[in-house]
Amino acid sequence: MKNIVNYSLLTLTTAFLFQGCKPDLDVDVAAAKGSADFSKYVAVGNSLTAGYADDGLYLSGQQASYPSLIAAQMSEVGGGTFTQPLFTSKPNGTGYLTLTGFSSTGLPVLETVSTDLAVRGVTTPDPVLNPSGVLLDKYTDPINNYGVPGIRLSDIADANYSRRNPLYERILMDGEVGVKPYLTKVAESQPTFFSCWLGNNDVLQYAGSGGLVPLTPVPAFQQLYGVLINTLTQNGAKGVVANLPSVTSVPLFNTVLATVSSTAKAQLKLALQANPKLPNFVVCQSGTPDRIGQTSRPADTLRIIQLPIDSLYGGGQGRSLLTLSVRNNPSLLGMLGQPTGAYWRSFAAQNGTTVQNIIAAFKLDTTQAFGFSPNNPFPTGLVLDGREQDVINSYTTQYNSIIKAAAESKDLAFVDANSFMKQVNAGLLVDGMDVSGAFISGGFFSLDGVHLTPRGYAIAANKFIQTINAKYNSKIPLVSVVKYAGVKFP
């Protein structure tokens, strides 16, 4: 019996001894920076680079920005510290959207978090970049992430830009506001390695405004992109640049607005049933895209087009998209077919003029049915018609060839984000997860339908890392995507 006890003890002891022998598969990457130097990585870009998500910039989105994820991985191959202008004391930042549930018809119900924002004061509103006219909490310590939500390539040399965009203003010293253009600010950072993903807003703001915010002319884009890349590489820094995905393929246009369009179509059909004599949906059409400003429009450039109702995106062969503003103004759809000038009154107020001036300038007759009469058309700024989409595609292609040529001329790593987004839309399988470009369920796009979830940013970070590794023969480890959240369901 004593023997049995002894044997048992021996067996158990052996078991514990062997617990520690685990196969070690570690890869030593400490010296694997290849031909790049990651000691000071700087990220240049817009909202995507800042970690903007759910229609806002807030702390947890910033913490999952693709540059910060890349930097964390770079730290294994000689990368240094990476500082972002975080909203630490007021983590809600600019405010953001949350999903609070689904309606009885299965549509998502979104609410805005607007408490405890990082607002420090007020300034002159800007219709595109700062409609609420707020100033945000400052962050003037040195940073590595220069992502400024809303910035276009065409804004980088504009000394006054910081007066229009509070998200740029907040990272400048008081004396630099209205003085220091983005390009100068970035040049001071002296990176050894950079990422640059700029130009998206040069297209997106045109698309989101129904063609009212002008596109950056191609020669100007080429000149500015060249200046930017020269600036970033002037001290021999290596880097990675990314091109522009097609904006009309993001959920904002193909899901969110399509849903609004189907609602709009239903409204239009109701209006038609009530008044069968109504013509098709009528939209006032802007002139050439690079001529039209938002506030004053010479009457002679106003053209009227009539769109068959079924041409609205989301059904039939139609290609017209209703823009985000429609989603934010559901009452607009209720006005359809009504003899009303309500829209033009608010338009006038927004633009600091009187409705009489607008009526005179646009030759309007607000006793006619809104949206069904050439004299009381639906506003162009809320519709992205097929012609405007062709313009967008053409410009995106031209911008992308400029970006690619710039990358090649400086021998930089090049991320083909346009092709990659197409792959995402088709669906990816990542570590046991299905990820796609589908709104909410796809896990890639956040609730605003344009920017990404932490999971989406992690996938983007890996795309950048793989591209960098391939170009510079480095071995930056990849992010574990499953550790990052998709859209949060209540």
Added chain:
Amino acid sequence: MKKVFMSIFLMASSSFAFAQGFQINLLGTKQTGMAHAGAALKTDASTLVFNPGSSVFLEGNQVYISGNAAIINNSFLREGASKTEYADNGIAPPFSAGVMFGPKEGKWKAGLAAYTPFGGQTDWGKSWSGQMALTSLELQAIYLQPTFSYKISDKLGIGAGFIINFGHVDLQRNLPVTGSAGGTGSAQLQGNGMGYGFNVGLYYQATDAFSLALTHRSTVKTTVDDGDAIFDVSTALSTSFPQPNTFKSTLNLPSTTTLGLGYKATDKLTLALDINYVHWSVYDTLSFDYKQNTPQLQDTKSPRNYKDSWAFRLGGQYGVTERLAVRGGVGYVLTPIKDGYVTPEIPDANRIILTLGLGYQITDKFSIDAAFMFEDLEKRTQTNIETGLQGTYKTYAYIPSLALGYKF
């Protein structure tokens, strides 16, 4: 309409894989000491499991109980990562026990064996990089086998047993749906099932030195009829993953056909060679049929496409004294899993087996056996077709074994 905003979260990656290579070859400590060979040896009551045809040639009535402490150390290196991730599987306790009795020097013996020929216990934790494929698995199959062994002649024995399997499964993984607090959803499938089969064997004493064995333990089709399908997801998704819910699934535990050879080289040295053919190809699909389906929770059918595979085991026993025996063995087991189908449950690969053992006859009635098995699985770099999980697996197994025998 809801489908527009909530796609099939579970479509491609929803099905659980049962662990592959989940056969456990620890069915007798004497044999474990010899690389689990011994179908053609007259060892002890564990012959009820190894070869019911040889039980009748053993002396008198016997009982044995064999226990193991299986330590399986799985490691994983995600594709592109630099740091190894380790499973924390704990210690699995496969066992084998039996009792046999019959008339002294008689023509027959009857017996009852209980043993665990299949199972798995893997726990990668809830936060590892493969969490969407699997977080943990517990799989148990306990075979209960009433057996009859009959002596056709002094050289030829035949035996057969009826198998009742009591199966238990508990599979857990995370789901790629994020909750309001940032946590991730999870799924758990757990249930018990029954299955039936048989175990037959022939034993032939060809010469004084050579013995031959041919055995076949059948496929055991085990069905879980009413398992719990537990989904922990956000309230907003509760209609997509209704609770409570149950599932039905059938798992074919494959048959094993063994050709065994025994050779008494000297009075003190006995050698054994076993060749196993495991009919893994019965495991071609894994299906889960949920009682309540929704557009997001569909029944799943996952291809498994296992292939039949072989194992080769060579062992020996040397009698140091009348009472003390030492054993050793070496084996090579081929994996049934094709490339692209390896999953984290038990990331199988071709394996080399090395074993050592000791036996001691304490009294005329009591004996004790101990063994130690080491398994080294080949490193295997895989991209799973179903989950897309990419990485390299490596496994070592350390298994001490202890048995007690008693004759009466």
